[in-house]
Every structure is written in C-alpha cells, then in structure tokens.
Amino acid sequence: MTAEAAHESGQIQAGRGEPLVVLDGVDKWYGSLHVLQDINLTITRGEVVVVIGPSGSGKSTLCRTINRLETIGQGSITLDGQPLPAEGKALANLRAEVGMVFQSFNLFAHKTILENVTLGPIRVRKQSKDDAEKLAMSLLERVGIAHQAQKYPAQLSGGQQQRVAIARALAMEPKVMLFDEPTSALDPEMIKEVLDVMVDLAQRGMTMVVVTHEMGFARTAADRVVFMADGAIAEENTPEEFFTNPRTERAQDFLGKILKH
Amino acid sequence: MRTTRIKVAAAAAGIALLAAGCGNAGSDEGETRDVEAVEDAQFDEGTRMAELNEAGEITIGVKYDQPGIGFKGAGDEDPVGFDPEIGKIIAANLGIDPENINWVETISDNREPFLQENEVDLVIASYSITDERREVVGQAGPYYVTGQQLLVPSDSDIADVADVEGEEVCSVTGSTSLDNARAEGAEPRGFDTYSECVDQVLDGTVAAMTTDGAILLGYAAEQPEALKVVGEPFSEERYGIGYSQDYPELCQFINDTLEQSFEDGSWEEAFDITLGESGDDAPEPPALDECAA
Amino acid sequence: MEAVFGNFDVYLAGFGLTIGLAVVSGVLSLLLGLLLAAARVGPVPVLARAAGLYVTLFRNTPLLVVFIFIAIALPRIGITFQSIEVIAVGDYNVSAFFVRAVVALTLYTSAFVCEAIRSGINAVPVGQAEAARAIGLDFGQVMRLVVLPQAARAVVPPMASVFIALTKNTSIAAAFGIAEAAATMRRFTNDNADQRVEIFLLVALGYIVIVEAIAFSSYALERRWKVAR
Numbered sequence: 001m002t003a004e005a006a007h008e009s010g011q012i013q014a015g016r017g018e019p020l021v022v023l024d025g026v027d028k029w030y031g032s033l034h035v036l037q038d039i040n041l042t043i044t045r046g047e048v049v050v051v052i053g054p055s056g057s058g059k060s061t062l063c064r065t066i067n068r069l070e071t072i073g074q075g076s077i078t079l080d081g082q083p084l085p086a087e088g089k090a091l092a093n094l095r096a097e098v099g100m101v102f103q104s105f106n107l108f109a110h111k112t113i114l115e116n117v118t119l120g121p122i123r124v125r126k127q128s129k130d131d132a133e134k135l136a137m138s139l140l141e142r143v144g145i146a147h148q149a150q151k152y153p154a155q156l157s158g159g160q161q162q163r164v165a166i167a168r169a170l171a172m173e174p175k176v177m178l179f180d181e182p183t184s185a186l187d188p189e190m191i192k193e194v195l196d197v198m199v200d201l202a203q204r205g206m207t208m209v210v211v212t213h214e215m216g217f218a219r220t221a222a223d224r225v226v227f228m229a230d231g232a233i234a235e236e237n238t239p240e241e242f243f244t245n246p247r248t249e250r251a252q253d254f255l256g257k258i259l260k261h
Numbered sequence: 262m263r264t265t266r267i268k269v270a271a272a273a274a275g276i277a278l279l280a281a282g283c284g285n286a287g288s289d290e291g292e293t294r295d296v297e298a299v300e301d302a303q304f305d306e307g308t309r310m311a312e313l314n315e316a317g318e319i320t321i322g323v324k325y326d327q328p329g330i331g332f333k334g335a336g337d338e339d340p341v342g343f344d345p346e347i348g349k350i351i352a353a354n355l356g357i358d359p360e361n362i363n364w365v366e367t368i369s370d371n372r373e374p375f376l377q378e379n380e381v382d383l384v385i386a387s388y389s390i391t392d393e394r395r396e397v398v399g400q401a402g403p404y405y406v407t408g409q410q411l412l413v414p415s416d417s418d419i420a421d422v423a424d425v426e427g428e429e430v431c432s433v434t435g436s437t438s439l440d441n442a443r444a445e446g447a448e449p450r451g452f453d454t455y456s457e458c459v460d461q462v463l464d465g466t467v468a469a470m471t472t473d474g475a476i477l478l479g480y481a482a483e484q485p486e487a488l489k490v491v492g493e494p495f496s497e498e499r500y501g502i503g504y505s506q507d508y509p510e511l512c513q514f515i516n517d518t519l520e521q522s523f524e525d526g527s528w529e530e531a532f533d534i535t536l537g538e539s540g541d542d543a544p545e546p547p548a549l550d551e552c553a554a
Numbered sequence: 555m556e557a558v559f560g561n562f563d564v565y566l567a568g569f570g571l572t573i574g575l576a577v578v579s580g581v582l583s584l585l586l587g588l589l590l591a592a593a594r595v596g597p598v599p600v601l602a603r604a605a606g607l608y609v610t611l612f613r614n615t616p617l618l619v620v621f622i623f624i625a626i627a628l629p630r631i632g633i634t635f636q637s638i639e640v641i642a643v644g645d646y647n648v649s650a651f652f653v654r655a656v657v658a659l660t661l662y663t664s665a666f667v668c669e670a671i672r673s674g675i676n677a678v679p680v681g682q683a684e685a686a687r688a689i690g691l692d693f694g695q696v697m698r699l700v701v702l703p704q705a706a707r708a709v710v711p712p713m714a715s716v717f718i719a720l721t722k723n724t725s726i727a728a729a730f731g732i733a734e735a736a737a738t739m740r741r742f743t744n745d746n747a748d749q750r751v752e753i754f755l756l757v758a759l760g761y762i763v764i765v766e767a768i769a770f771s772s773y774a775l776e777r778r779w780k781v782a783r
Contacts, residue, residue, distance in 0.1 A: 069684055087597060089692055096690025106685035110704050120689035123699065165685075172689055370740060373750065396748035429649075434728050435740025450651060450731035451740075457626060461731075464629035466636065466650065 020045045020207050021066055021176055026075035028061065028231075035061050036072070037232040043176070048208045050218040050239070053228035054254055059211045062228065063180045066209065067098040080175060096124050099169030099177040103184050105161040107153035107168070113140065114149040117168045125172065132171075139167040143197050159190025163197055176207040183214055215258065219243060227251045293341055294530060295359075296349040302356035309508035313382065314356045321348040322367030322381040322503075326454050329479030329536045330387050333366070340364050343475070344385040344500075346531035347404055347522075351383065351502070354518045369436055373397050376505045383511075384503030387473060389437060390550070399508075400501035401515035404528070406547045408494020409438050410474040412462060412481060419469055421492040428468035431458040438472040441496050447471075455480070463487060473498050475536050499547065512552035519549060557746035558756045568738030569760045575652070575724040575734060576764070579659035580717055586660060587667025592697055594668065595675055605668065612665035617658070617723055624658040625651075625730045651731035658730075659723060666716045674709030675701055707779045714772035718765050735760055 021043040028036035035058045043049050051059045064070040065077060068084050068091060077084050079098065085091045107116050117136035121127040127135070140146040143163035145156075153161055162182055169177060179198065183191045195217050202208060202221040212218070218225055218239050225242040227235040229250045235242070243259075246252045304311035313319050323344045324331035333340040339359075349359045367375055367386045375381045376398045390400045411430075413419045419428070426446035432438040434451030443449045450467050452458045459480050461467045470477070477490045502519075504511040522528040523546035532543040558565050593605035612620065628634070635650040635657070678701050686700040725736035733741075739757040743750050 067688060069687065092687070092690050092692040094690075095688055098688070100685070100688035102681055102685060102688075104679075104681050106679075106681035108682060108685070108700055108704075110700075119699065120691070123695055124690040168685075168689065369744060391745075393746050393748050397750075429651075429731075431731065434737045435742075435744045437744060440741065440745065448649070449733060451728060451733060451737050452731065453729035457729075460626055461629070464634065466629050466634050467731075 018045045019043070020047075020080055021209070022076075022078045023062075023065075024076045024078075026062075026065065026072050026077060028065065028070065028073045035231045036065070037230070039075070039233060041226065041233065041236075043207060043209060046205045046207055047223045048202045048206075048210065048221050049224050049226055050222040051209065051211045051226045051228060052213065052215075052218065052254075053234075057228040058231040059228045060180050063178050063209060063211045066176075066178055067095050067100055069100075092124070096120065096172050097175045099172060099174035101162070101165050101169055101177065101179045101182045103181040105153070105158070105165045105185070107161050107164055109153055112150055112152055113145060113156070113164050116153070116164060117171050120168065120172045136167070136171055139170050140164070142200075143167045144193075157190060158186045159193045162186065162190075162194045166194075166197055166201070170201075176209065177201065179208065179210040179212065181211050181213070183212065213258070215243070227254070229254070293339075294346060294349070294527075294534060296353045296527075298353050298356050298358045300356065302354065308510045309382075310355060310510065310514050317357060318361040318363060319352050319355060319357050319383070320363040320365055320381045321345075321352070322365045322372065322375055322384040322386055323348065324368075324386045325366040326456060327387060327476045327479060328483060330475055331385075332479070333364075340366075341535070343405065343531060343535040344387065346535060347502070347519075347528075348383065348385045350522050350527055350531065351385075351515060351518050354514075354521075369433060372503060376503050379505055379507070382504070383515075386503075387476065387498075388501055388503050389498040390501035391437075394503075397506070399504040399506050399512055401504065401512045401552065402501035402519060402549060403499035403547050404502065404519050405475070405500040405532075406544075407473045407475045407498050407500070409441055409471055409496040409498065410477055410490050410494055411492045412459070412470040412477040412488055412490055413468065414462060414465070415487055415489050417468070417489075417491075419491060422495045425469055425471075429466075430469045430471050431461050431467045432470060432472050433458065436472065437496075437498075442471050445495065459488075478536065501550075509553070516549045516552060557742050557749045557753055561742070564738055564741075565735075565756070565760070568733060568735040569764070571652075571732060571734040572721070572724050572736075572760075573764065575655055575659060575727060575732070576717070576721045579656050579663060579724070580720055582656065582660040583663035583667045583716075583720065586664035587671060590664060590668035591671035591675065594672055595697075597693060609665045609668055612662050613669065615662070617662045617726055620662050621655070621658045621726055621730050624654050624661075628654075651727075655724070655727040655730060655732050659720060659727075662723070663716060663720045666719070667713070670709055670712040670716055671702075671705065673712060674705035674707075677708040678704045707776065710772050710776050710779070714768055717768050721764050721768065722761065 019042050023039050023041040026036055026039040027034070039062060051062060053059045061070055065072050079094060085094055108119065111119065114133065114136055117139060118129070118132040121132040121135060122129060137146055137149065140149055143166055145160055145164055145167070148156060148160065153164070156164065182198070183194050186194065191214070195214060198210070198217065199221050210217070222239045225237060225239050226233055227242065235246065235248045235251045242251070243255065246255055302314055304314055323340050323342070325333040325340055327342065329342055331340050331342040331344040339345065345364065348362060352359065352362050365375070365381050367381065367384055372384045372386060372388055373394065376384055388400070390403055394400060411419060411422065411425065419425060422445050425442065428447055429450050430442045430447040431450040431452055432442060433455060434453060439449045439451055450461070452461065455472065455476060458470045462470045474490060474494055481488045481490045502515050504515070519528070528546055529543045537543055590605045590608060593601040596602060635653045682704060683696050683701055686696040691699065724734055727734055728737035728740065735757055739753055742753045746753065
C-alpha cells in the first residue's frame with residue numbers, strides 16, 4: 001500500500017473490526033417463494049466479504065436488501081448501528097452512505113461520464129460544481145477513464161462503463177460498497193480491468209460486499225467467503241479454508257462444478 | 262273533388278292519461294288531431310305529388326326537442342306539435358294517412374342536406390325562410406310567423422331585449438337567434454339543444470334564453486312557476502315548409518293546401534291544441550309568399 | 555367563400571378560442587398528467603391506486619359525458635364556476651363557460667397525458683432508477699433528473715397524439731357556450747346554407763393548420779433530442 005493510499009484510507013482503517021452492516025434473522029418471500037431464509041450476517045468495518053453460490057440462491061437479493069432496493073419480510077438490517085429506514089428522505093440519506101455497483105452498470109444514459117459521477121455529490125451532498133468535478137476527475141483518474149470524461153456512456157466499452165460506475169459510487173464516499181455481479185455482463189478481456197480496480201479498493205481498506213463468480217478475486221481480496229444455497233447461508237469461512245476444505249456437501253458440489261474446467 | 266274530413270279527437274286527453282297511467286315515459290302534454298287522407302286526390306302525371314300519392318307514404322323532417330312546435334318524448338311513438346299537425350294536413354291532401362307518414366328528426370344543421378339528398382320529402386321544423394336557404398332548397402309558406410323573445414327566471418329583472426346587453430344569453434349553437442342576441446350586445450352562449458339551454462337559465466348560469474317566442478312559450482308552459490317569457494319580439498321569423506329544388510311543383514301545392522287550411526279552420530285548430538296551449542289565441546294566418554313561376 | 559372571408563374576424567376569433575382552449579387545457583393537462591404519472595409509478599400505494607382510478611374513470615368516459623357533467627350536472631348542485639368571472643386577463647373577463655370547458659378538457663386529457671408519460675417512463679430501463687436511488691437521490695430527484703429526461707424522447711410522439719386529439723376535442727365546447735371554431739362553422743352554415751361545402755373546408759383547413767403545427771413541433775423536438783444524445 002502506498003503512503004498516499006494509506007493516508008486516504010486512514011479514516012476507514014480507523015475502527016477496523018467494528019460491526020458495520022448487521023443482518024439479523026432476515027427473511028424474504030416472493031409470494032410463496034422463500035428467497036431469503038433466516039440470514040444472520042455481520043460485516044465489520046474494512047472487511048471484504050465475497051458472496052458466492054449457484055444462481056437462484058438469493059445472493060443478489062441479499063446484496064440488494066442492504067441498501068433496501070429490496071425490502072425484507074422479517075428480521076432487521078442495521079448500518080453503523082442504525083436500522084434501515086422504510087421510505088423517504090431518511091432512506092435516501094442511507095443509500096448515499098452505501099455505494100452500489102450493478103451487473104449492467106446502469107450509468108445514466110443521458111449524462112456524460114463526468115455528469116454521472118458528479119450528480120450525487122452535487123444533488124445529494126450539496127457540493128459545489130467545482131468541488132464535485134475536481135473529486136470526480138480524481139476518481140476517474142484512479143479508475144483510468146479521466147480522458148473520456150466528456151463522452152456519453154454508450155461510447156464506452158463495458159469494462160470502462162463499469163469502472164465509471166465504481167467511480168460514481170465512490171464519489172459519495174460511502175461507508176460500504178456493494179457489488180452485484182459486477183463482471184458478469186462483461187466480455188472476458190474486460191473482466192480484469194474491473195477486478196483490478198476492485199482489488200485496489202479492497203487494499204485501500206474499503207468495506208465491500210461482493211456477489212461474484214470470480215473465484216480468483218475471492219482468493220486474492222476476500223477476508224471471508226459466504227456461500228449461499230436455496231436462500232440460506234450454507235457455509236462461511238476464510239477463502240483459504242473454503243476453497244481447499246469446504247465443509248458442506250452443497251459447497252463441495254458447487255466448487256466441484258466451477259473449478260473442474 | 263277534394264274533401265278533407267277532420268275529426269277533432271275528443272279522446273285525445275284520455276289517450277294521454279292512459280299513456281301516463283301505463284307508466285309510459287313519453288310526454289303527456291301532446292294533443293293531436295285525427296286527420297284522414299283525401300280519398301280521391303288527383304294530380305297531374307309526372308309530378309312529385311302524383312308520385313307521393315302513388316307511393317302512399319311520405320317522409321317529413323320535424324324537430325323533436327321543441328315543446329309546442331315539434332316534440333317527441335322518450336317513449337312517444339310520434340312527434341307532437343304544430344309542425345307535425347301541419348305535416349298531417351299536407352299529407353292528407355296528398356291522399357296519405359297520418360300513420361303512413363315517416364317522421365324523421367331534423368336538427369338545425371341537417372335540414373338542407375336532408376332535402377338536397379332526398380332523405381326527407383318535406384322539412385317542417387321551425388324552419389325560418391331566408392334568402393340564403395332559398396338558394397339551395399325550396400321553402401313554401403310561411404305558415405306561421407313568430408319573433409325572437411326572451412325566456413328568463415320568474416324573478417328576473419330582465420323585461421325587454423334592451424336589458425340583455427352585457428348579459429350571457431343562450432340558445433342553440435350556430436342559430437340565427439344567437440346571432441341576433443349578439444347584435445343586441447349580449448354575450449352569446451351556444452348549446453346543442455334548447456333543453457340544455459333552459460337548464461342554464463334555471464341554474465342561473467346564463468341570464469336568459471332566446472329564440473322564437475313560440476318555442477319559449479312551450480318551455481314556460483312546462484314550468485310556469487320558474488320561467489317566464491318577456492319582451493316584444495325583436496326579430497321576425499317566418500316558418501316555411503322546406504322541399505327539394507328537384508320538385509318545384511311542390512310549392513304551389515303546399516301553398517294551396519295551406520290556404521285551404523287557413524280557410525277551413527284546420528290551421529287554427531292545429532294551433533289551438535299545440536302552441537295555443539300556453540294560453541295564446543291563434544293569430545291571423547300569415548300571407549303566403551308567391552311561388553316562383 | 556365570402557361567408558367566411560366577409561366575416562374573417564369571426565373566423566379568426568373562433569379559432570382564437572379553439573387555440574386558447576387547447577393551450578390552457580394542454581398546459582394544465584400536462585401538469586396534472588405529470589403528477590398523476592408520478593403518483594402511479596411512485597412509492598406510495600394509496601396515491602398509485604388513486605391515480606390509477608382517476609385514469610380508469612376519465613379515460614373510459616366519453617368527453618361529451620364529462621362536459622355534460624361539468625356544464626349541466628354541477629350547476630345543479632351549485633357549482634357554476636361563476637366566482638371565477640372576477641378574474642380579468644387584460645380587458646377580458648375570464649368567463650365561467652371557458653373555465654368549465656377547460657376543466658372538462660383537462661380532467662379528460664390529463665388521463666391520457668398520464669398514460670403517455672407512464673409509457674415513456676416504462677421505456678426507461680428500471681436499472682436507471684435503481685442506480686439513481688442507490689446514490690441517494692429521493693423520488694422526486696430520481697424522476698426529475700434521471701427518469702423523465704430519458705422518458706421525454708419516448709413520450710414525444712404519443713404526447714403529440716394526445717395534444718392533437720385535445721385540439722379537435724375542443725370542438726365539443728361548441729355545444730357548451732363557447733363560440734370556438736366549430737360553433738363558428740355552425741353559425742356560418744346556418745346563415746349561409748348555400749355555402750356549406752366551402753365553409754366546411756375552410757374550417758377543416760383551420761384545424762389542419764393547428765394540428766400540423768403540433769405535429770411539426772413534435773418532429774422537431776424528436777430530432778433535437780436525438781442529436782443531444
């Protein structure tokens with residue numbers, strides 16, 4: 001870690017190890033489908049948690065409940081000690097504290113790259129346009145897109161768009177970053193450029209929840225792996241333990257399927 | 262050898278009562294005369310009169326929404342009023358019984374097109390004679406002369422046409438009456454039907470309704486507590502009988518028939534049981550326009 | 555022809571009222587329709603249901619019936635809009651009849667505006683709104699800054715249709731005390747039975763001019779927003 005990075009992430013590093021996101025007995029149904037079953041999960045400050053599991057296991061839904069893009073049926077979720085508000089201004093304020101990166105990037109199609117990154121700081125954080133642009137340019141620099149700031153999203157490749165999306169989330173200076181399958185919609189040659197940014201972010205001490213199929217990223221950057229199956233957490237462990245010595249049959253089966261090739 | 266045998270229906274009121282007793286939704290104010298066709302009407306070969314006589318039926322356009330003049334309630338079989346009565350007299354002289362008259366509703370907008378396209382044989386529908394209309398259709402008569410007056414709420418201060426300046430006055434959209442109201446300085450408000458216009462007067466949203474006095478008397482007679490007709494007539498409307506210009510020979514026939522009805526009292530009887538209901542005596546029959554040679 | 559050209563001021567006044575009705579009702583319908591659409595897609599279930607009910611009610615009711623309700627039924631229960639007549643625009647007092655026509659047209663048209671906007675909102679991928687919410691924008695900001703600007707282009711063609719229909723629908727006011735273009739046509743034809751065809755064509759031409767102006771603006775707007783992409 002460079003000295004500069006250490007300085008930047010100093011604030012985040014402080015208090016490392018305290019609980020930041022706590023899910024307690026969370027249940028969710030889609031009609032009669034029990035998509036989240038009694039989820040108990042604590043993510044501490046500075047921790048990188050990778051959530052893996054077969055499709056339909058509820059891992060994306062879990063990720064989206066943390067900033068309440070999905071509501072929950074039962075249980076509680078707290079962020080930094082505060083329960084998630086139900087609606088309105090309080091919920092918007094909470095979301096500003098939680099960065100989110102989507103599978104399909106979701107950059108605002110009618111705004112330039114720069115405007116995409118400055119929208120939140122100007123409208124939510126009430127920063128001046130100058131300050132917001134300065135911050136945005138430094139973030140775009142960090143993800144390697146600064147020279148494309150005046151383009152529109154459609155003019156960028158998928159990998160570039162996803163890096164912009166990360167910069168857009170970082171501009172809000174969030175307490176935690178959620179990644180919902182950030183590389184699943186990318187061509188293989190673009191996956192690395194996005195993962196590199198994420199690894200860098202992890203090294204700077206950002207608290208991250210990452211839903212992904214990238215086992216390499218999990219091994220490299222994760223502090224903990226959470227394995228989900230059928231809406232429940234089947235197993236959680238360090239990456240080392242999980243990948244070499246999975247305890248449950250479901251995990252063994254899943255790893256057997258994805259690691260054989 | 263023309264004879265017109267007319268029987269005044271003494272039972273007319275009784276029929277109306279019966280209709281009401283049966284829960285009929287129709288109007289109960291319509292009195293009608295029994296008219297019988299001339300049995301041996303003779304017409305020159307090739308004339309329209311001969312054709313109609315031969316066919317034994319005739320189509321006549323009348324108004325359905327003007328009490329006293331031409332009105333048909335929701336459950337009524339035939340329209341009642343002064344205009345239908347005149348229609349029956351004319352049909353009788355063509356050798357056609359009243360039950361063989363096909364009544365058709367004509368509104369102000371479609372009277373000329375209906376005549377031009379021969380949708381109807383005659384229009385007897387409070388149809389004022391004007392030079393412009395005579396450009397496109399034939400108009401025989403007049404069989405009645407009335408003038409534009411005002412219908413106002415009973416407690417209104419409006420007593421004459423001079424009082425309507427600056428006031429909102431309603432009538433039927435696009436009608437001559439509305440033009441005349443405009444000329445008197447009133448703010449004209451057009452509606453589709455007279456009854457909607459009467460509603461506006463009752464609701465107080467307009468100060469007065471204006472159209473031919475005959476029509477206004479019909480509405481005033483329906484609600485004498487709430488409405489009254491005021492002012493001297495400020496226009497002259499001469500009701501004519503419309504026919505197609507394809508058959509100019511109809512003009513003289515209609516005029517002869519009208520002249521006869523003036524003389525034998527059938528015109529006056531027709532008036533008394535319709536427009537006369539509101540209390541007016543039958544006026545002197547009007548002088549007929551000469552038919553073009 | 556001279557029936558119209560001899561009274562050209564009357565013809566123009568008629569179309570002036572037609573345009574006045576269309577513009578005032580159009581602007582109000584746009585505002586009300588926008589609120590309704592926001593309510594329909596918004597997070598408050600009660601508002602969404604109320605807006606849905608409104609649309610069902612007014613989209614399925616013939617405009618004539620709405621007019622009759624406003625102009626004939628409401629006065630029965632004492633709602634005549636006559637208090638409005640104290641308001642003056644320039645030298646002209648706003649008439650209760652104009653207001654009633656505007657109310658009827660707005661109630662009816664806003665239901666269609668709402669649906670046109672809603673279809674445009676639905677054309678915007680749901681991820682756009684999710685991303686906007688995720689950076690902490692509130693519902694109003696999500697709509698105003700992200701969804702509606704993108705919906706706008708998709709909304710232009712159906713919205714133009716709504717406003718064209720509105721322009722022609724103003725003719726119903728002819729039967730409710732407003733001397734707009736259709737009423738003027740009936741006045742001309744009543745006075746000049748011999749010139750019916752010419753009068754009809756000239757009035758139709760007036761409507762065509764207005765409708766073409768709307769259509770042209772719509773194309774221009776579509777083109778401009780395409781370039782801005």
